[in-house]
Amino acid sequence: MSDSLLSRRVPRRGFLLGLQLALGSAVLPLEAFGAPAAGTGKVKKLKRVAGSGPGFSPNVFLHLAADGTLTVVCHRSEMGQGVRSSLPVLLADELGADRSRMHIVQADGDAVYGDQNTDGSSSVRGHYDQLRTLAATARTVLVRVGARQLGVKPSECSAQDHEVRHPPSGRKVSFASLALLAEKEPLPPPEQVQLRPHAELRHRISADGLGEHLPLHDGPAYVMGKAVFGADVRRPGMLTAVIARPPVVGGQVLGFDEAAARQVRGVRHVVALPQPKAPYVFQPWGGVAVVADDTWAAQRGREALNVRWEAGPNQSYDSNRYRETLLSSVRAPGKALRKVGDAEAALAKAARRIEAEYYVPHLPHAPMEPAVAVAEVHGNRCEVWAPTQNPQAARKEAARVLGVPEENVDVHVTFLGGGFGRKSKADFVAEAVWLARELKVPVRVQWTREDDLQHDYYNTVSQQRMVAGLDGNGKLLAWHQRSAFPPIGTVFGGEPRPSEGDFQQGVLDVALDVPNVLCEACEAPAHVRIGWLRSVYNIFHAFSTNCFIDEIATARGADCRDVMLEVLGPARKITSTAELGVEQLRNYGASLDEHPVDVGRLRKVIERVTELSSWSTRARDGRALGLAAHRSFLSYVAVVVSVVQAPNGKLRVDEAWVALDAGRIINRDRVRAQMEGSVIFGMSLALYGSMTMTAGVTDQKNFRDLRLVRMADAPRAIHVDIQQSSELSGGVGEPGVPPVAPAIANAVFARTGQRVRELPLSTLFTV
Amino acid sequence: MSDSTAKLSIRVNGVPHQLDVDPDMPLLWVLRDVLGLTGTKYGCGQALCGACTVHVDGQVVRSCCTPVRRAEGREVLTIEGLSEDGSHPLQRAWLELGVPQCGFCQAGQIMTAAALLRKHPRPSLEQVEQSMAGNLCRCGTYTRIRAAVQRAAALAAEGSGNNGSKVSS
Numbered sequence: 001m002s003d004s005l006l007s008r009r010v011p012r013r014g015f016l017l018g019l020q021l022a023l024g025s026a027v028l029p030l031e032a033f034g035a036p037a038a039g040t041g042k043v044k045k046l047k048r049v050a051g052s053g054p055g056f057s058p059n060v061f062l063h064l065a066a067d068g069t070l071t072v073v074c075h076r077s078e079m080g081q082g083v084r085s086s087l088p089v090l091l092a093d094e095l096g097a098d099r100s101r102m103h104i105v106q107a108d109g110d111a112v113y114g115d116q117n118t119d120g121s122s123s124v125r126g127h128y129d130q131l132r133t134l135a136a137t138a139r140t141v142l143v144r145v146g147a148r149q150l151g152v153k154p155s156e157c158s159a160q161d162h163e164v165r166h167p168p169s170g171r172k173v174s175f176a177s178l179a180l181l182a183e184k185e186p187l188p189p190p191e192q193v194q195l196r197p198h199a200e201l202r203h204r205i206s207a208d209g210l211g212e213h214l215p216l217h218d219g220p221a222y223v224m225g226k227a228v229f230g231a232d233v234r235r236p237g238m239l240t241a242v243i244a245r246p247p248v249v250g251g252q253v254l255g256f257d258e259a260a261a262r263q264v265r266g267v268r269h270v271v272a273l274p275q276p277k278a279p280y281v282f283q284p285w286g287g288v289a290v291v292a293d294d295t296w297a298a299q300r301g302r303e304a305l306n307v308r309w310e311a312g313p314n315q316s317y318d319s320n321r322y323r324e325t326l327l328s329s330v331r332a333p334g335k336a337l338r339k340v341g342d343a344e345a346a347l348a349k350a351a352r353r354i355e356a357e358y359y360v361p362h363l364p365h366a367p368m369e370p371a372v373a374v375a376e377v378h379g380n381r382c383e384v385w386a387p388t389q390n391p392q393a394a395r396k397e398a399a400r401v402l403g404v405p406e407e408n409v410d411v412h413v414t415f416l417g418g419g420f421g422r423k424s425k426a427d428f429v430a431e432a433v434w435l436a437r438e439l440k441v442p443v444r445v446q447w448t449r450e451d452d453l454q455h456d457y458y459n460t461v462s463q464q465r466m467v468a469g470l471d472g473n474g475k476l477l478a479w480h481q482r483s484a485f486p487p488i489g490t491v492f493g494g495e496p497r498p499s500e501g502d503f504q505q506g507v508l509d510v511a512l513d514v515p516n517v518l519c520e521a522c523e524a525p526a527h528v529r530i531g532w533l534r535s536v537y538n539i540f541h542a543f544s545t546n547c548f549i550d551e552i553a554t555a556r557g558a559d560c561r562d563v564m565l566e567v568l569g570p571a572r573k574i575t576s577t578a579e580l581g582v583e584q585l586r587n588y589g590a591s592l593d594e595h596p597v598d599v600g601r602l603r604k605v606i607e608r609v610t611e612l613s614s615w616s617t618r619a620r621d622g623r624a625l626g627l628a629a630h631r632s633f634l635s636y637v638a639v640v641v642s643v644v645q646a647p648n649g650k651l652r653v654d655e656a657w658v659a660l661d662a663g664r665i666i667n668r669d670r671v672r673a674q675m676e677g678s679v680i681f682g683m684s685l686a687l688y689g690s691m692t693m694t695a696g697v698t699d700q701k702n703f704r705d706l707r708l709v710r711m712a713d714a715p716r717a718i719h720v721d722i723q724q725s726s727e728l729s730g731g732v733g734e735p736g737v738p739p740v741a742p743a744i745a746n747a748v749f750a751r752t753g754q755r756v757r758e759l760p761l762s763t764l765f766t767v
Numbered sequence: 768m769s770d771s772t773a774k775l776s777i778r779v780n781g782v783p784h785q786l787d788v789d790p791d792m793p794l795l796w797v798l799r800d801v802l803g804l805t806g807t808k809y810g811c812g813q814a815l816c817g818a819c820t821v822h823v824d825g826q827v828v829r830s831c832c833t834p835v836r837r838a839e840g841r842e843v844l845t846i847e848g849l850s851e852d853g854s855h856p857l858q859r860a861w862l863e864l865g866v867p868q869c870g871f872c873q874a875g876q877i878m879t880a881a882a883l884l885r886k887h888p889r890p891s892l893e894q895v896e897q898s899m900a901g902n903l904c905r906c907g908t909y910t911r912i913r914a915a916v917q918r919a920a921a922l923a924a925e926g927s928g929n930n931g932s933k934v935s936s
């Protein structure tokens with residue numbers, strides 16, 4: 001199938017020789033992509049990478065063949081966000097290409113492409129100008145050689161529809177006929193490269209300013225069952241491994257029945273994996289692998305193993321009892337990470353205090369495709385096929401396992417059957433690589449659903465304590481927040497307490513028009529592997545903040561929307577950490593000058609979503625609305641949900657409205673789809689999603705005990721309103737999630753009069 | 768373990784196969800690991816998510832929990848056999864409404880919907896929700912799937928671009 005990622009993978013090996021890169025820097029200089037070195041006018045030109053055959057290869061992302069075929073590399077992983085239907089369009093439109101002649105290939109993991117970690121909602125916001133500059137450089141060359149062919153000045157020419165045109169004479173020359181000439185032309189220095197005005201980018205053009213309706217590039221492959229996901233990779237002689245992993249983190253194998261496993265027809269090998277050592281990072285989890293001709297045999301072989309485990313110190317972990325640990329933690333002072341005025345003094349003399357504590361449990365990723373990877377090792381070289389969000393991390397981990405240089409490892413990225421952060425960890429790749437080397441055959445490691453739920457890098461568990469002080473008129477004088485959760489850093493050997501970097505997600509970056517603010521990070525040791533899940537810490541910080549604002553509004557007898565706008569304060573752009581009362585703000589990797597905390601934009605989406613949902617008539621006909629809003633990943637989202645209650649008491653979300661300002665966007669329909677998906681994802685975690693541990697072992701084993709939203713639970717309609725914006729791009733994949741759970745909680749309160757201070761709702765209500 | 772030499776006969780997408788496999792092996796793994804038809808997906812192994820949905824003699828089955836012996840002598844239809852060129856009304860409606868996100872569950876969704884449309888050419892919303900209840904989508908494409916099933920029903924009724932036999936296969 002020509003549309004599969006695999007058949008079009010980039011022929012990488014050998015093409016990158018001679019390339020000198022500043023590896024390890026967060027943002028690679030443009031010369032890493034084959035663009036001219038700044039200022040020198042000297043060109044470091046790469047050999048053909050994007051496409052093979054004669055043609056024009058200005059950088060590793062583009063190749064224009066002599067027949068006019070334009071090959072565009074997508075260096076970010078496709079996991080449902082539609083990146084392959086977005087970034088290549090940006091490159092093609094900046095170039096002036098006819099998109100129907102564009103052919104997309106998926107990049108292998110290689111630092112030559114810059115950052116490939118498809119995480120942090122960063123594919124568009126982090127690469128927009130860089131990719132445009134690369135395409136504009138290529139266009140400048142094509143225009144120059146085209147003008148020469150036509151005998152006219154380059155300044156009088158333009159590039160559109162795969163042609164260089166000279167409007168004064170009406171003459172034109174095709175890209176195809178220029179490809180070989182362009183290849184011989186030196187690349188222009190940066191000062192000679194100009195980006196198109198935004199209005200000239202074809203996908204931006206539409207009557208409403210939101211841009212063109214772009215097709216889903218991989219749609220046909222998906223609906224015909226031809227898209228190749230990680231689990232679909234087949235290699236000659238490949239065996240399938242299923243692994244029994246320690247049920248408790250840090251546990252060890254005491255013994256197992258190898259003979260019984262080997263008796264299963266089709267089982268070829270039974271292998272104990274090395275015991276991982278803390279910090280676990282992305283190491284294989286240990287345990288025993290059963291390797292067989294097919295998945296069924298491997299699974300049955302594993303059932304026969306009867307592994308005896310030494311559970312280790314984390315067998316004391318009981319997630320319900322751990323709530324007490326977290327509660328004690330937030331009831332004592334922590335480390336102050338945000339301070340404005342003197343919140344404690346202000347609270348002491350406040351006319352009225354409002355207090356609330358909020359709890360959000362561990363949450364699972366549960367992508368529909370469980371983790372899987374295929375590896376093949378030949379001598380000191382290795383090839384990997386995997387649905388990875390972070391192919392460079394996978395490459396690094398494979399190299400670490402094998403003890404070879406990264407250059408010896410090729411990581412081919414397949415389609416991802418969902419990722420949500422789970423597949424940015426390289427543990428499953430490391431398992432496949434280790435087994436392939438050990439057994440000297442190509443190995444596919446297939447995680448079962450039970451493996452996925454039992455051995456996740458769970459979103460962390462959190463407890464928040466919020467205290468507000470009001471004056472006699474109900475005006476907010478003080479805001480005191482404590483947050484305790486085992487941070488992701490614990491997997492990498494970090495402290496068992498949230499850091500400034502962790503608190504940037506919905507604590508330090510929240511606009512508060514309150515004279516006294518204190519936010520403290522409280523201790524919380526980890527007993528399971530913690531990882532990032534779609535929107536990460538924003539999930540519980542947006543939950544506590546938005547629910548608390550609703551509680552303050554209720555206490556004052558005021559409208560939640562009005563109090564929310566009052567707490568945020570007037571429209572303004574916060575560009576100083578001092579105004580926020582923090583020492584530093586990671587701000588998702590952007591400077592506050594480029595991406596301030598823009599209160600006006602947040603106010604606007606709140607105003608928009610309440611207008612669309614007829615907020616003023618919010619409790620009528622047996623339904624109630626709830627509101628929440630949150631800035632994350634440099635985008636602004638407000639959500640209203642409607643909750644209805646059946647005569648038997650069952651609650652249901654029957655309608656949802658989302659207003660989003662993500663700055664400039666590329667593919668409006670994929671942005672809309674991400675908001676729709678965020679509502680469903682947020683509903684699953686708000687209503688049902690909870691991972692609990694007893695004696696260190698995760699209780700949920702499959703979709704029988706982990707409930708997720710199904711079609712009948714989904715709202716009748718999800719209305720998405722995208723702000724037309726010329727601001728710098730923000731994220732899209734994650735920012736829709738955080739406001740969903742608090743909007744539901746606030747609607748449930750409006751409907752039932754019962755406060756929701758913990759998730760999931762299924763522990764308190766029939767949902 | 769049975770090592771039985773008796774071969775199993777099944778037809779998949781119209782092609783006959785003689786299989787030398789454990790008759791208890793789920794149909795899913797026969798399709799994926801033995802026949803190389805990877806369009807049908809593994810999602811849970813317990814008939815809880817619907818990613819593995821195929822038709823056996825026109826009936827929806829969760830292939831992850833269906834021993835291959837139960838398909839002996841029968842006709843199995845997978846996503847690869849739904850249409851040759853993506854022209855089934857469901858596939859067209861899916862593209863028209865931009866349903867897939869990651870795409871992993873969509874083959875199962877479409878196969879479930881195909882059986883529904885064969886039984887109820889103009890299904891009600893309740894019939895759609897009831898039929899599709901066993902198919903999970905973690906990306907959250909449900910509102911579009913609902914609309915796309917109805918759209919496919921309309922496309923099938925129009926009969927445009929569809930030879931008719933696929934819907935009733």
